[in-house]
Amino acid sequence: MRGALYNGVEGIIGECGGGLSCATCHCYVDAAWTARVGGPSSPAERELLDGAAAEVRPESRLSCQIAMTAHLDGLVVRLPEKQYD
Amino acid sequence: MAIDAANPVPPNFTRCAGADQIPPHVPPELVRSVGLTTGAEFLAAPHAYKAGLHHTQPPIFYDVSPHGNAWQLLRHDDALFALRHPEIFTNEGATPFPRDPDDYFYFIPIEIDPPHHRKYRNIVDPLFSPHGVMKLEAQIRERAKGLLDDFAGDGACEFTTAYGRPLPVCVFLDIMGLPQDMRDTFVEWAVDLLHAPDRETMARAMASITAYLKSAIAEKTAHPDEGVVSRIAHAAPDGVPLSEKEIFGFVCFLFIAGLDTVFATMNNIWLWLAQNPARVEEIIARPGDINAIVEELLRAWSVTFSGRMLAQDYTMRGVEMKAGDRITCVLPACNFDPEAFPNPTAIDFDRPRKTILAFTVGAHSCMGAHLARLEIKVGLEEWLKRIPRFAVRPGAHIEYRPGGVVGPEFVPLMW
Numbered sequence: 001m002r003g004a005l006y007n008g009v010e011g012i013i014g015e016c017g018g019g020l021s022c023a024t025c026h027c028y029v030d031a032a033w034t035a036r037v038g039g040p041s042s043p044a045e046r047e048l049l050d051g052a053a054a055e056v057r058p059e060s061r062l063s064c065q066i067a068m069t070a071h072l073d074g075l076v077v078r079l080p081e082k083q084y085d
Numbered sequence: 086m087a088i089d090a091a092n093p094v095p096p097n098f099t100r101c102a103g104a105d106q107i108p109p110h111v112p113p114e115l116v117r118s119v120g121l122t123t124g125a126e127f128l129a130a131p132h133a134y135k136a137g138l139h140h141t142q143p144p145i146f147y148d149v150s151p152h153g154n155a156w157q158l159l160r161h162d163d164a165l166f167a168l169r170h171p172e173i174f175t176n177e178g179a180t181p182f183p184r185d186p187d188d189y190f191y192f193i194p195i196e197i198d199p200p201h202h203r204k205y206r207n208i209v210d211p212l213f214s215p216h217g218v219m220k221l222e223a224q225i226r227e228r229a230k231g232l233l234d235d236f237a238g239d240g241a242c243e244f245t246t247a248y249g250r251p252l253p254v255c256v257f258l259d260i261m262g263l264p265q266d267m268r269d270t271f272v273e274w275a276v277d278l279l280h281a282p283d284r285e286t287m288a289r290a291m292a293s294i295t296a297y298l299k300s301a302i303a304e305k306t307a308h309p310d311e312g313v314v315s316r317i318a319h320a321a322p323d324g325v326p327l328s329e330k331e332i333f334g335f336v337c338f339l340f341i342a343g344l345d346t347v348f349a350t351m352n353n354i355w356l357w358l359a360q361n362p363a364r365v366e367e368i369i370a371r372p373g374d375i376n377a378i379v380e381e382l383l384r385a386w387s388v389t390f391s392g393r394m395l396a397q398d399y400t401m402r403g404v405e406m407k408a409g410d411r412i413t414c415v416l417p418a419c420n421f422d423p424e425a426f427p428n429p430t431a432i433d434f435d436r437p438r439k440t441i442l443a444f445t446v447g448a449h450s451c452m453g454a455h456l457a458r459l460e461i462k463v464g465l466e467e468w469l470k471r472i473p474r475f476a477v478r479p480g481a482h483i484e485y486r487p488g489g490v491v492g493p494e495f496v497p498l499m500w
Contacts, residue, residue: 015448016444017215021380085166
Protein backbone atom coordinates (compact mmCIF):
# COMPACT_ATOMS: atom_id res chain seq x y z
CA MET A 1 0.00 0.00 0.00
CA ARG A 2 2.75 2.44 0.90
CA GLY A 3 4.54 1.64 -2.35
CA ALA A 4 1.39 2.59 -4.24
CA LEU A 5 0.67 5.69 -2.19
CA TYR A 6 4.09 7.27 -2.30
CA ASN A 7 4.38 6.62 -6.03
CA GLY A 8 1.03 8.01 -7.07
CA VAL A 9 -0.59 4.74 -8.15
CA GLU A 10 -4.24 5.62 -8.56
CA GLY A 11 -6.92 3.36 -7.17
CA ILE A 12 -5.36 2.74 -3.78
CA ILE A 13 -6.32 5.50 -1.38
CA GLY A 14 -4.94 4.13 1.89
CA GLU A 15 -6.27 7.18 3.67
CA CYS A 16 -5.59 5.97 7.21
CA GLY A 17 -1.97 5.29 6.30
CA GLY A 18 -1.96 1.56 6.95
CA GLY A 19 -3.60 1.56 10.36
CA LEU A 20 -6.23 -1.07 9.70
CA SER A 21 -8.99 1.44 10.15
CA CYS A 22 -10.44 2.54 6.80
CA ALA A 23 -10.70 -0.16 4.07
CA THR A 24 -9.64 2.21 1.28
CA CYS A 25 -6.71 0.06 0.10
CA HIS A 26 -8.86 -2.90 -0.96
CA CYS A 27 -7.32 -5.09 -3.67
CA TYR A 28 -7.91 -8.43 -5.38
CA VAL A 29 -4.94 -10.78 -5.28
CA ASP A 30 -4.32 -12.53 -8.62
CA ALA A 31 -5.35 -16.21 -8.61
CA ALA A 32 -1.76 -17.32 -9.14
CA TRP A 33 -0.74 -15.59 -5.89
CA THR A 34 -3.60 -16.17 -3.45
CA ALA A 35 -2.01 -19.24 -1.85
CA ARG A 36 1.24 -17.45 -1.23
CA VAL A 37 -0.32 -14.18 0.01
CA GLY A 38 -2.99 -15.86 2.11
CA GLY A 39 -6.32 -14.51 3.36
CA PRO A 40 -7.03 -11.68 5.82
CA SER A 41 -4.38 -11.63 8.51
CA SER A 42 -6.65 -10.69 11.42
CA PRO A 43 -10.31 -10.56 12.43
CA ALA A 44 -10.09 -6.75 12.18
CA GLU A 45 -9.06 -6.97 8.52
CA ARG A 46 -11.98 -9.31 7.81
CA GLU A 47 -14.42 -6.99 9.61
CA LEU A 48 -13.20 -3.91 7.79
CA LEU A 49 -13.37 -5.69 4.43
CA ASP A 50 -17.06 -6.29 5.13
CA GLY A 51 -17.49 -2.55 4.85
CA ALA A 52 -15.50 -2.14 1.61
CA ALA A 53 -17.30 -0.13 -1.07
CA ALA A 54 -16.66 -2.57 -3.95
CA GLU A 55 -17.60 -6.25 -4.18
CA VAL A 56 -15.70 -8.36 -1.67
CA ARG A 57 -14.39 -11.63 -3.14
CA PRO A 58 -12.50 -14.57 -1.69
CA GLU A 59 -9.25 -13.04 -3.00
CA SER A 60 -9.94 -9.61 -1.43
CA ARG A 61 -7.34 -8.17 0.90
CA LEU A 62 -6.55 -4.81 2.45
CA SER A 63 -3.23 -4.11 0.81
CA CYS A 64 -1.84 -2.35 3.91
CA GLN A 65 -1.85 -5.75 5.58
CA ILE A 66 0.26 -7.40 2.89
CA ALA A 67 3.89 -7.00 3.96
CA MET A 68 6.08 -6.93 0.88
CA THR A 69 9.03 -9.33 1.01
CA ALA A 70 11.28 -10.97 -1.58
CA HIS A 71 8.90 -13.92 -1.30
CA LEU A 72 6.20 -11.78 -2.97
CA ASP A 73 8.40 -10.28 -5.69
CA GLY A 74 6.29 -10.07 -8.86
CA LEU A 75 2.97 -10.05 -6.98
CA VAL A 76 -0.03 -9.15 -9.15
CA VAL A 77 -3.04 -7.45 -7.56
CA ARG A 78 -6.05 -5.84 -9.23
CA LEU A 79 -7.87 -2.84 -7.88
CA PRO A 80 -11.60 -2.53 -7.37
CA GLU A 81 -13.68 0.04 -9.21
CA LYS A 82 -13.96 2.17 -6.12
CA GLN A 83 -12.58 2.43 -2.60
CA TYR A 84 -15.52 4.42 -1.26
CA ASP A 85 -18.84 5.86 -2.37
CA MET B 86 -8.32 27.34 -8.03
CA ALA B 87 -5.46 25.71 -6.20
CA ILE B 88 -3.56 28.02 -3.90
CA ASP B 89 0.17 28.59 -4.28
CA ALA B 90 1.61 27.27 -1.04
CA ALA B 91 4.94 28.99 -1.51
CA ASN B 92 3.31 32.42 -1.86
CA PRO B 93 0.59 32.59 0.76
CA VAL B 94 -2.04 35.31 0.73
CA PRO B 95 -4.80 35.80 3.32
CA PRO B 96 -8.10 34.42 2.01
CA ASN B 97 -10.87 36.85 1.20
CA PHE B 98 -13.79 34.45 1.63
CA THR B 99 -16.82 35.93 3.29
CA ARG B 100 -17.46 34.57 6.73
CA CYS B 101 -20.99 34.55 8.12
CA ALA B 102 -21.38 34.91 11.86
CA GLY B 103 -24.50 35.58 13.87
CA ALA B 104 -28.23 35.59 13.32
CA ASP B 105 -28.21 38.59 10.98
CA GLN B 106 -25.91 36.80 8.52
CA ILE B 107 -27.89 33.75 7.54
CA PRO B 108 -27.83 33.30 3.75
CA PRO B 109 -31.30 33.36 2.13
CA HIS B 110 -31.05 29.76 0.82
CA VAL B 111 -30.93 28.34 4.38
CA PRO B 112 -34.43 27.13 5.33
CA PRO B 113 -35.52 28.70 8.65
CA GLU B 114 -36.60 25.30 10.03
CA LEU B 115 -32.99 24.08 9.86
CA VAL B 116 -31.52 27.06 11.70
CA ARG B 117 -30.36 26.37 15.24
CA SER B 118 -28.15 28.02 17.78
CA VAL B 119 -27.19 25.13 20.01
CA GLY B 120 -23.84 26.24 21.43
CA LEU B 121 -22.13 23.14 20.05
CA THR B 122 -18.87 23.73 21.89
CA THR B 123 -19.88 26.46 24.31
CA GLY B 124 -23.39 25.77 25.64
CA ALA B 125 -24.27 24.69 29.18
CA GLU B 126 -25.31 21.16 28.13
CA PHE B 127 -22.08 20.69 26.23
CA LEU B 128 -19.97 21.93 29.14
CA ALA B 129 -21.78 19.71 31.64
CA ALA B 130 -21.08 16.44 29.79
CA PRO B 131 -19.76 17.04 26.27
CA HIS B 132 -19.70 13.49 24.93
CA ALA B 133 -23.15 12.60 26.25
CA TYR B 134 -24.34 15.84 24.71
CA LYS B 135 -22.83 14.97 21.32
CA ALA B 136 -24.38 11.50 21.45
CA GLY B 137 -27.75 13.07 22.30
CA LEU B 138 -27.68 15.33 19.23
CA HIS B 139 -28.83 12.34 17.16
CA HIS B 140 -32.13 12.51 19.07
CA THR B 141 -32.50 16.25 19.47
CA GLN B 142 -31.40 17.66 16.10
CA PRO B 143 -31.88 16.86 12.41
CA PRO B 144 -28.89 15.07 10.80
CA ILE B 145 -27.91 18.27 9.00
CA PHE B 146 -28.69 21.67 10.47
CA TYR B 147 -27.36 25.21 10.18
CA ASP B 148 -25.81 26.41 13.41
CA VAL B 149 -25.63 30.12 14.07
CA SER B 150 -22.96 31.38 16.41
CA PRO B 151 -20.93 34.53 17.01
CA HIS B 152 -17.86 32.41 16.13
CA GLY B 153 -19.20 31.57 12.68
CA ASN B 154 -22.24 30.02 11.03
CA ALA B 155 -21.96 26.59 9.45
CA TRP B 156 -23.87 23.48 8.43
CA GLN B 157 -23.37 20.75 11.00
CA LEU B 158 -23.12 17.13 9.87
CA LEU B 159 -23.92 14.59 12.55
CA ARG B 160 -24.19 11.35 10.61
CA HIS B 161 -21.22 9.00 10.22
CA ASP B 162 -21.96 8.27 6.54
CA ASP B 163 -22.49 11.97 5.69
CA ALA B 164 -19.15 12.88 7.27
CA LEU B 165 -17.38 10.07 5.39
CA PHE B 166 -18.83 11.37 2.14
CA ALA B 167 -18.02 15.02 2.77
CA LEU B 168 -14.48 14.32 3.94
CA ARG B 169 -13.79 12.04 0.99
CA HIS B 170 -14.96 14.50 -1.66
CA PRO B 171 -12.60 17.46 -1.57
CA GLU B 172 -13.81 18.60 -4.99
CA ILE B 173 -17.11 19.47 -3.27
CA PHE B 174 -15.93 20.20 0.26
CA THR B 175 -12.60 21.99 0.13
CA ASN B 176 -10.02 22.68 2.82
CA GLU B 177 -8.92 25.97 1.31
CA GLY B 178 -9.84 28.73 3.70
CA ALA B 179 -11.50 26.24 6.02
CA THR B 180 -9.03 26.58 8.90
CA PRO B 181 -10.18 29.66 10.77
CA PHE B 182 -7.06 29.94 12.89
CA PRO B 183 -5.98 33.60 12.84
CA ARG B 184 -2.60 34.60 11.44
CA ASP B 185 -0.72 37.84 10.91
CA PRO B 186 -1.96 39.14 7.51
CA ASP B 187 1.43 40.81 6.95
CA ASP B 188 3.33 37.58 7.49
CA TYR B 189 0.72 35.13 6.27
CA PHE B 190 1.34 31.40 5.90
CA TYR B 191 -0.73 28.30 5.23
CA PHE B 192 -1.06 25.47 7.66
CA ILE B 193 0.51 22.62 5.73
CA PRO B 194 -0.75 20.16 4.68
CA ILE B 195 -4.23 20.73 6.18
CA GLU B 196 -5.04 23.75 4.00
CA ILE B 197 -3.75 22.18 0.79
CA ASP B 198 -6.26 20.16 -1.23
CA PRO B 199 -5.32 16.91 -2.98
CA PRO B 200 -3.38 16.06 -5.00
CA HIS B 201 -0.90 18.80 -3.94
CA HIS B 202 -1.11 17.87 -0.24
CA ARG B 203 0.56 14.52 -1.07
CA LYS B 204 3.84 16.27 -1.83
CA TYR B 205 4.00 17.31 1.84
CA ARG B 206 2.58 14.12 3.30
CA ASN B 207 5.22 12.06 1.53
CA ILE B 208 7.94 13.94 3.44
CA VAL B 209 6.71 12.81 6.85
CA ASP B 210 4.29 9.91 6.33
CA PRO B 211 7.01 7.21 6.40
CA LEU B 212 8.00 8.39 9.89
CA PHE B 213 4.40 8.37 11.07
CA SER B 214 3.37 5.08 9.44
CA PRO B 215 2.54 2.15 11.74
CA HIS B 216 5.96 0.73 10.90
CA GLY B 217 7.67 4.10 11.42
CA VAL B 218 6.15 4.78 14.83
CA MET B 219 6.94 1.26 16.06
CA LYS B 220 10.56 2.37 16.23
CA LEU B 221 9.51 4.99 18.77
CA GLU B 222 7.76 2.59 21.10
CA ALA B 223 10.69 1.91 23.43
CA GLN B 224 11.43 5.62 23.71
CA ILE B 225 7.80 6.48 24.49
CA ARG B 226 7.80 3.78 27.15
CA GLU B 227 10.87 5.29 28.78
CA ARG B 228 9.29 8.75 28.76
CA ALA B 229 6.12 7.37 30.36
CA LYS B 230 8.09 5.52 33.04
CA GLY B 231 10.14 8.64 33.76
CA LEU B 232 7.01 10.70 34.35
CA LEU B 233 5.41 7.98 36.51
CA ASP B 234 8.57 7.79 38.66
CA ASP B 235 7.89 11.37 39.69
CA PHE B 236 4.43 10.84 41.16
CA ALA B 237 3.34 7.17 41.26
CA GLY B 238 4.42 6.96 44.91
CA ASP B 239 2.45 10.05 45.91
CA GLY B 240 -1.00 8.44 46.02
CA ALA B 241 -2.49 11.37 44.10
CA CYS B 242 -1.88 13.65 41.13
CA GLU B 243 -3.55 16.18 38.91
CA PHE B 244 -3.55 14.01 35.82
CA THR B 245 -3.45 16.65 33.11
CA THR B 246 -0.33 18.38 34.45
CA ALA B 247 1.40 15.21 35.70
CA TYR B 248 0.90 12.93 32.69
CA GLY B 249 -1.79 13.85 30.13
CA ARG B 250 0.07 16.89 28.82
CA PRO B 251 3.77 16.20 29.48
CA LEU B 252 3.79 12.72 27.92
CA PRO B 253 2.69 13.83 24.44
CA VAL B 254 5.00 16.86 24.63
CA CYS B 255 8.04 14.70 25.53
CA VAL B 256 7.27 12.43 22.59
CA PHE B 257 6.68 15.38 20.26
CA LEU B 258 10.01 16.97 21.20
CA ASP B 259 11.83 13.68 20.61
CA ILE B 260 10.26 13.26 17.19
CA MET B 261 10.81 16.85 16.14
CA GLY B 262 14.43 16.76 17.31
CA LEU B 263 13.89 19.53 19.87
CA PRO B 264 15.35 19.59 23.40
CA GLN B 265 13.42 18.09 26.32
CA ASP B 266 14.03 21.17 28.46
CA MET B 267 11.39 22.90 26.33
CA ARG B 268 8.71 20.56 27.71
CA ASP B 269 6.98 22.84 30.20
CA THR B 270 7.29 25.87 27.93
CA PHE B 271 5.63 23.95 25.07
CA VAL B 272 2.80 22.85 27.33
CA GLU B 273 2.25 26.45 28.41
CA TRP B 274 2.32 27.80 24.84
CA ALA B 275 -0.07 25.15 23.57
CA VAL B 276 -2.54 25.79 26.39
CA ASP B 277 -2.33 29.58 26.01
CA LEU B 278 -2.63 29.45 22.25
CA LEU B 279 -5.71 27.25 22.15
CA HIS B 280 -7.49 27.95 25.42
CA ALA B 281 -6.58 31.38 26.73
CA PRO B 282 -9.69 33.38 27.58
CA ASP B 283 -8.35 36.52 25.91
CA ARG B 284 -6.88 37.23 22.50
CA GLU B 285 -3.83 39.05 23.90
CA THR B 286 -2.57 35.90 25.64
CA MET B 287 -3.24 33.88 22.47
CA ALA B 288 -1.38 36.38 20.32
CA ARG B 289 1.53 36.45 22.75
CA ALA B 290 1.73 32.65 22.72
CA MET B 291 1.62 32.61 18.91
CA ALA B 292 4.43 35.18 18.78
CA SER B 293 6.59 33.10 21.16
CA ILE B 294 5.91 29.92 19.20
CA THR B 295 6.68 31.64 15.92
CA ALA B 296 10.00 33.02 17.18
CA TYR B 297 11.03 29.69 18.69
CA LEU B 298 10.08 27.58 15.67
CA LYS B 299 11.79 29.99 13.27
CA SER B 300 15.03 29.79 15.23
CA ALA B 301 14.74 25.99 15.47
CA ILE B 302 14.23 25.80 11.69
CA ALA B 303 17.29 28.02 11.12
CA GLU B 304 19.35 25.84 13.42
CA LYS B 305 18.26 22.59 11.73
CA THR B 306 18.87 24.12 8.32
CA ALA B 307 22.48 24.72 9.34
CA HIS B 308 22.89 21.47 11.30
CA PRO B 309 20.77 18.65 9.89
CA ASP B 310 19.70 15.77 12.16
CA GLU B 311 17.22 12.90 12.16
CA GLY B 312 14.31 14.92 13.58
CA VAL B 313 11.19 16.01 11.75
CA VAL B 314 12.02 19.74 11.79
CA SER B 315 15.29 19.00 10.02
CA ARG B 316 13.61 16.60 7.62
CA ILE B 317 11.08 19.25 6.60
CA ALA B 318 13.71 22.00 6.40
CA HIS B 319 15.80 19.89 4.01
CA ALA B 320 12.96 18.37 1.99
CA ALA B 321 13.06 18.83 -1.78
CA PRO B 322 10.07 17.12 -3.41
CA ASP B 323 10.81 16.54 -7.09
CA GLY B 324 14.14 18.27 -6.58
CA VAL B 325 12.59 21.60 -5.50
CA PRO B 326 13.37 22.68 -1.92
CA LEU B 327 10.43 23.90 0.13
CA SER B 328 10.18 27.66 0.58
CA GLU B 329 10.59 29.30 3.98
CA LYS B 330 6.83 29.83 4.23
CA GLU B 331 6.10 26.20 3.48
CA ILE B 332 8.62 24.98 6.05
CA PHE B 333 7.26 27.26 8.74
CA GLY B 334 3.61 26.47 7.94
CA PHE B 335 4.32 22.76 8.10
CA VAL B 336 6.27 22.82 11.39
CA CYS B 337 3.80 25.22 12.98
CA PHE B 338 0.85 23.05 11.98
CA LEU B 339 2.46 19.98 13.56
CA PHE B 340 2.74 21.92 16.82
CA ILE B 341 -0.91 22.96 16.76
CA ALA B 342 -2.26 19.61 15.58
CA GLY B 343 -0.03 17.32 17.59
CA LEU B 344 -0.25 18.52 21.14
CA ASP B 345 -3.60 19.72 22.38
CA THR B 346 -5.59 16.96 20.66
CA VAL B 347 -3.56 14.24 22.34
CA PHE B 348 -3.72 16.01 25.72
CA ALA B 349 -7.48 16.19 25.53
CA THR B 350 -7.90 12.60 24.38
CA MET B 351 -5.82 11.27 27.25
CA ASN B 352 -7.53 13.51 29.79
CA ASN B 353 -10.96 12.27 28.64
CA ILE B 354 -9.92 8.62 28.69
CA TRP B 355 -8.29 8.72 32.14
CA LEU B 356 -11.30 10.50 33.61
CA TRP B 357 -13.55 7.71 32.33
CA LEU B 358 -11.16 5.03 33.60
CA ALA B 359 -11.07 6.64 37.04
CA GLN B 360 -14.87 6.52 37.14
CA ASN B 361 -15.08 2.91 35.89
CA PRO B 362 -12.80 0.67 37.96
CA ALA B 363 -14.43 -2.53 36.69
CA ARG B 364 -13.54 -1.57 33.12
CA VAL B 365 -9.96 -0.89 34.20
CA GLU B 366 -9.84 -4.44 35.57
CA GLU B 367 -11.18 -5.69 32.27
CA ILE B 368 -8.42 -3.83 30.40
CA ILE B 369 -5.77 -5.26 32.72
CA ALA B 370 -7.18 -8.76 32.18
CA ARG B 371 -7.04 -8.45 28.38
CA PRO B 372 -3.51 -7.31 27.51
CA GLY B 373 -3.65 -9.02 24.11
CA ASP B 374 -6.65 -6.88 23.10
CA ILE B 375 -5.03 -3.53 23.83
CA ASN B 376 -5.27 -2.30 20.21
CA ALA B 377 -9.03 -2.93 20.03
CA ILE B 378 -9.42 -1.34 23.46
CA VAL B 379 -7.58 1.81 22.39
CA GLU B 380 -9.63 2.02 19.19
CA GLU B 381 -12.90 1.85 21.11
CA LEU B 382 -11.70 4.43 23.64
CA LEU B 383 -10.78 6.71 20.73
CA ARG B 384 -14.23 6.27 19.23
CA ALA B 385 -15.95 7.25 22.44
CA TRP B 386 -13.59 10.05 23.50
CA SER B 387 -12.73 11.80 20.30
CA VAL B 388 -12.06 15.47 20.71
CA THR B 389 -12.20 17.49 17.55
CA PHE B 390 -14.06 18.55 14.42
CA SER B 391 -13.41 18.79 10.67
CA GLY B 392 -14.34 22.03 8.93
CA ARG B 393 -14.66 22.36 5.16
CA MET B 394 -16.03 24.90 2.70
CA LEU B 395 -18.36 24.20 -0.19
CA ALA B 396 -16.48 24.61 -3.47
CA GLN B 397 -19.73 24.19 -5.42
CA ASP B 398 -23.46 24.00 -4.75
CA TYR B 399 -24.42 20.63 -3.39
CA THR B 400 -27.56 18.96 -2.07
CA MET B 401 -27.19 16.44 0.73
CA ARG B 402 -30.14 14.62 2.32
CA GLY B 403 -32.36 17.11 0.52
CA VAL B 404 -30.58 20.06 2.12
CA GLU B 405 -29.40 22.59 -0.45
CA MET B 406 -26.00 24.03 0.34
CA LYS B 407 -24.30 26.69 -1.74
CA ALA B 408 -20.71 27.34 -2.78
CA GLY B 409 -19.00 29.33 -0.03
CA ASP B 410 -21.07 27.79 2.79
CA ARG B 411 -19.10 26.22 5.59
CA ILE B 412 -19.67 22.80 7.08
CA THR B 413 -18.49 21.20 10.28
CA CYS B 414 -18.33 17.43 10.60
CA VAL B 415 -19.15 16.95 14.27
CA LEU B 416 -16.77 14.01 14.67
CA PRO B 417 -17.56 13.23 18.34
CA ALA B 418 -21.25 13.01 17.35
CA CYS B 419 -20.52 10.93 14.22
CA ASN B 420 -18.76 8.40 16.43
CA PHE B 421 -22.02 7.98 18.35
CA ASP B 422 -24.19 7.53 15.25
CA PRO B 423 -26.43 4.60 16.22
CA GLU B 424 -26.67 3.43 12.60
CA ALA B 425 -22.90 3.02 12.40
CA PHE B 426 -22.29 1.91 15.97
CA PRO B 427 -25.30 0.15 17.56
CA ASN B 428 -25.81 1.05 21.21
CA PRO B 429 -23.29 3.83 20.64
CA THR B 430 -22.73 5.09 24.17
CA ALA B 431 -21.81 1.63 25.45
CA ILE B 432 -18.04 1.22 25.47
CA ASP B 433 -17.60 -2.25 24.03
CA PHE B 434 -14.08 -3.51 23.38
CA ASP B 435 -15.48 -6.30 21.17
CA ARG B 436 -17.16 -4.13 18.55
CA PRO B 437 -16.45 -5.24 14.99
CA ARG B 438 -13.76 -2.99 13.51
CA LYS B 439 -15.20 -0.08 11.59
CA THR B 440 -13.88 3.30 10.50
CA ILE B 441 -13.98 5.66 13.45
CA LEU B 442 -13.77 9.41 12.98
CA ALA B 443 -11.41 10.31 15.83
CA PHE B 444 -8.73 11.08 13.24
CA THR B 445 -11.13 12.19 10.49
CA VAL B 446 -10.99 10.44 7.09
CA GLY B 447 -10.13 11.30 3.52
CA ALA B 448 -6.95 12.82 2.14
CA HIS B 449 -6.45 14.81 5.34
CA SER B 450 -6.82 11.83 7.62
CA CYS B 451 -4.62 12.58 10.65
CA MET B 452 -0.97 11.88 9.88
CA GLY B 453 -0.27 11.42 13.59
CA ALA B 454 -3.02 8.85 14.14
CA HIS B 455 -0.69 5.89 14.55
CA LEU B 456 1.54 7.86 16.86
CA ALA B 457 -1.45 8.94 18.95
CA ARG B 458 -2.69 5.35 19.17
CA LEU B 459 0.75 4.23 20.27
CA GLU B 460 1.10 6.99 22.86
CA ILE B 461 -2.25 6.10 24.37
CA LYS B 462 -1.48 2.38 24.31
CA VAL B 463 1.95 2.72 25.89
CA GLY B 464 0.79 5.47 28.25
CA LEU B 465 -2.03 3.22 29.44
CA GLU B 466 0.07 0.06 29.77
CA GLU B 467 2.75 1.78 31.81
CA TRP B 468 0.23 3.62 33.99
CA LEU B 469 -1.70 0.44 34.80
CA LYS B 470 1.48 -1.40 35.76
CA ARG B 471 2.16 1.23 38.41
CA ILE B 472 -1.32 2.49 39.27
CA PRO B 473 -3.86 -0.25 38.56
CA ARG B 474 -6.58 1.17 40.82
CA PHE B 475 -7.38 4.86 40.89
CA ALA B 476 -10.33 7.18 41.30
CA VAL B 477 -11.32 10.81 40.90
CA ARG B 478 -10.45 12.68 44.09
CA PRO B 479 -13.65 12.99 46.20
CA GLY B 480 -15.24 16.39 45.92
CA ALA B 481 -13.36 17.26 42.73
CA HIS B 482 -15.48 19.19 40.29
CA ILE B 483 -14.72 18.31 36.67
CA GLU B 484 -14.94 21.29 34.35
CA TYR B 485 -14.79 21.13 30.58
CA ARG B 486 -13.29 23.78 28.40
CA PRO B 487 -15.39 25.49 25.80
CA GLY B 488 -13.96 25.32 22.30
CA GLY B 489 -12.99 23.05 19.48
CA VAL B 490 -10.91 20.51 21.42
CA VAL B 491 -13.13 18.66 23.88
CA GLY B 492 -11.62 17.73 27.22
CA PRO B 493 -11.65 18.34 30.96
CA GLU B 494 -9.62 21.21 32.37
CA PHE B 495 -8.30 19.25 35.36
CA VAL B 496 -8.57 15.62 36.41
CA PRO B 497 -7.55 15.23 40.09
CA LEU B 498 -6.89 11.56 40.79
CA MET B 499 -6.02 9.50 43.85
CA TRP B 500 -4.99 5.90 44.46
